[in-house]
Amino acid sequence: MTGDDALREAAARALQRAYAPYSGHRVGAALETPAGRIHTGVNVENASYGLTLCAERVALFKAVSEGDREFRRLAVVSEGVPPLPCGACRQALAEFAPDLRVLVQGRDGAEERSLSELLPSPFQLEKAGGPAEQPRRGSGA
Ligand code: ZN
Secondary structure, X not given: OXXXXXXXXXXXXXXXXXXXXXXXXXXXXXXXXXXXXXXXXXXXXXXXXXXXXXXXXXXXXXXXXXXOOOOOEEEEEEOOOOOOOOHHHHHXXXXXXXXXXXXXXXXXXXXXXXXXXXXXXXXXXXXXXXXXXOOOOOOOO
């Protein structure tokens, strides 16, 4: 099993825990650090639809909250079409890993993209007059 296969398998296992009673569209994600640590996520829906969070951002926010800020690969798996990340997830991921490799797999196929290909011009704040704390990527430790 290649590293890519193992990461897709981690995303597929996570998918079983997705909470998608409204759409029925279950998604699992697995985000890998350069050291090989894997953080998984699933989509979590809500009766107030706008509160729903995608699997990719769940994995990312879990990872950052646990001290990781560098990522090399993301696998996203669904039971439908290959689930390319939505625009919000692309922007959130670009904050930490603009060169991320993105592996998507659905029922009928798989694709591999780079995040810079999916989101070539992410939103960035100007440094001058920007936030009091400059963005600090890399290890959160
Ligand atoms: Zn998304």
